[in-house]
Amino acid sequence: MxxxxxxxxxxxxxxxxxxxxxxxxxxxxxxxxxxxxxxxxxxxxxxxxxxxxxxxxxxxxxxxxxxxxxxxxxxxxxxxxxxxxxxxxxxxxxxxxxxxxxxxxxxxxxxxxxxxxxxxxxxxxxxxxxxxxxSRSGAITFADIVSASSDMLRVVDLAQRAADASIPVVLEGETGVGKQLVARAIHTASGRSAKPFVVLDCNAVAAEDIEQALFGSVRGGSELSGKLAEAEGGTLFLDEVGDLPLDVQAKLVRAVQEGEIEPIGSSAPRKVDVRIISATTKDLIEEVREGRFREDLYYRLNVFPITIPALRRRKEDVPHLARVFAERFASEQKLPRNVTVGPAAMALLTAYDWPGNVKELENVLFRAVVLAQGEVLRETDFPQIAAQMSQMMRPTTGRGDGFISGLTASSPPSPLEQASSLSVSGLAREAFGHLVPRTTRPDPRALLAAAYPAAAAPENAIPTVDPSGEVRKLSEVEEELIRFALKFYRGQMSQVARKLGIGRSTLYRKLKDYGIDPDDPLKEAA
Structure with a gap:
């Protein structure tokens, strides 16, 4: 071609x-x-x-x-x-x-x-x-929000409650977490669903044009409608509302408070009936303190705030989203086959931090599906993610987190994830098990028994000296602490990593270093 x-x-x-x-x-x-x-x-x-x-x-x-x-x-x-x-x-x-x-x-x-x-x-x-x-037909509903995360399910619950009222809503969260998706679902579930859902990205319009885009204008006897007028009876979604200029914020206060707008060049105000849902990546209360956002507008818009967590904080959603995206794109592209995500590829996607959140995951899956040669997506179908992960896997001097630095602990796995045939930890072991050698370590139960008589020591005691009275090696104490934490938190990797104060990727590396089976932490190392 x-x-x-x-x-x-x-x-x-x-x-x-x-x-x-x-x-x-x-x-x-x-x-x-x-x-x-x-x-x-x-x-x-x-x-x-x-x-x-x-x-x-x-x-x-x-x-x-x-x-x-x-x-x-x-x-x-x-x-x-x-x-x-x-x-x-x-x-x-x-x-x-x-x-x-x-x-x-x-x-x-x-x-x-x-x-x-x-x-x-x-x-x-x-x-x-x-x-x-x-061109996807049909309105966005709450059923379109895919999640197994308790945090995200709470977001859906709050959004459903907000849909029943006509009060302003502020959606907070990083870029790409799905704020507009939630806003559309609120609109669909509200009594305004038959009316327009209008979007204005306040960050995408030049400062000198934003007032006209929002309120409209009257010039030479002809009127150009703004977004507020276009959304009459429906919902106006103000994306990145924190970027509105202060003079435009003053006019928006009047629109929210009195339901009136005055187009540029018009001598008379006009009534509007619009519900406003705002979204921001900024801390609006901090913007108020710094004088960049009007306090009166903040309190009028921030009636029902909902914070949408970043994808790295709800990694149990990654497998579900990846499967949905793969299925959807295969269908949209009319591929002659179903496309699924293989275990190793799923581990790679789950371990990645997704700075672009759900939008980045969606784009990555789309690219992989349209370029895939087989029915199962593998690690090689995600070269960009693999390249970034390989960079993160470089050891860092003086630190113990050289496997994949920067990954943050998320909330505990949901019941759906725990019930899956391959847990996230199992997937990670399959995908990355060849990267770190396994070593043989003594059974911590023997060390505990030698250092502390059973009658004198509590079950969770970890000795600091060996039978000869010498201080034990840090690696031995660390290994026992990890084994105990795995047992204490019943193998929930996210919670174990968070309580130990390390990244989940660091935890995976240490499990490989010590030959620890997360499903049986007291089992002797292989």
Whole structure:
């Protein structure tokens, strides 16, 4: 398939060589000698470009910042990056910024052609997938919120209560946690469901245009309706409400308090009947303290606050979401087969921290499904996640958390997760068991018996000296404490990690180090 390719590289020799290589495969190649030139080309002709090839080492320009600038333009074209430095950190940063593939020079023509072919496939299917998602029929309901987490189920319960009233709601949480999904479910369950659900992203509209976008305008006898008027009788969802300018906040207070708006250029106010659901990633009370958000508006909008937890705080939801996304995308793309997530891949997804939350997981599953060659997704179908995890697995000097740093403990596994045939801990053992060697350790029961007579020591006593009176090794004490915690909290890995004050990934590594079976912590190490 012939493609339109934009090549951004400041080295004229490399540009010429790569251009010739791509043209040999009958592709049409446009060249830009630096990042700004490439961005200007995309501003004018982005719809003509199927694939972008970007050099990460252009003089004075950070390649990752170019990728971010490309995405800021709203261009979703796949980006293939190339470099002469096989640096793992550079690779991780590139894929985090949104790169599709990573090429290390010198690279063969066949490798370049394969990368472009896969990028074309992804771009074509991604476009059709976005269309399919936009055209999904039916309103969003609470049944569309997939969760096994007690924290998220509480969110649903609160949202259902809020739906019964017509009071303002503020949804708090990080980007990508699903605030708009919850807002739409509230609208559908409310008495306003037959009326419009209108969205205004306060962060996406220029400050000088936000007032007109919200309240409308009257010019030359013609009126341009704002979002509040469009949502008449229904719900207005104000995303990133904390980014509203202070002067616009003052007018919004009147709209909320008195149900009146005054379009720009109008001499008379008009009545509106709109329910407002706001969303924010900011701490609004802190914004009030700093003078960036009006206190009177805060109290009028924050009548019913609901905080949606980040995905890393409810990792028991990851397997359920992954299965739902895989099934949905396979159906939307009309694939001739069902697609499932294999155990090792599921462990990889569960161990990852998901800084982009549910939205990032959704995008990763979509990419994996449309590019998968088989019916079962494997670790190799998630190269970006694997690249970032490999970076996190590097040991850190002076610390004991070198397996996967930065992963945070989440809430205890739900009954659904505990009932599954492969628990998260079991999946992680399957996926990462080959990474850390197992070692033979003495049975802690023997050490306890030798150091403390049964009559004198409580069941949970861990001795600090050995039978000869010497202080015991830290590793031995640590091993026994981990075994005791596993027994005490009945193998609930999240709770064990949290109570021990370590990351769950660190706990997994230590289990492998000590040869501990989480299902039988007192079993002698293998």
């Amino acid at each position: 012939t493609a339109q390719i934009l090549l951004i590289d400041d080295d004229p020799i490399q540009r010429r060589l790569l251009k010739s290589t791509l043209e040999a495969y009958e592709h049409v190649v446009h060249v830009a000698e630096n990042g700004p030139a490439g961005l200007e080309f995309l501003r004018q002709r982005s719809k003509q470009v199927d694939v972008i090839i970007l050099d990460l080492e252009m003089g004075g320009i950070n390649g990752e910042s170019i990728i971010e600038a490309i995405r800021a333009l709203g261009v979703e074209t796949p980006v293939v990056v190339q470099t002469s430095q096989p640096d793992g950190e550079a690779m991780v940063q590139a894929v985090r910024s949104g790169a599709f593939d990573f090429l290390v020079r010198p690279v063969s023509p066949e490798r370049i052609a394969a990368s472009v072919a896969h990028a074309l496939k992804l771009g074509r299917l991604d476009a059709s997938g976005r269309t399919a998602r936009r």
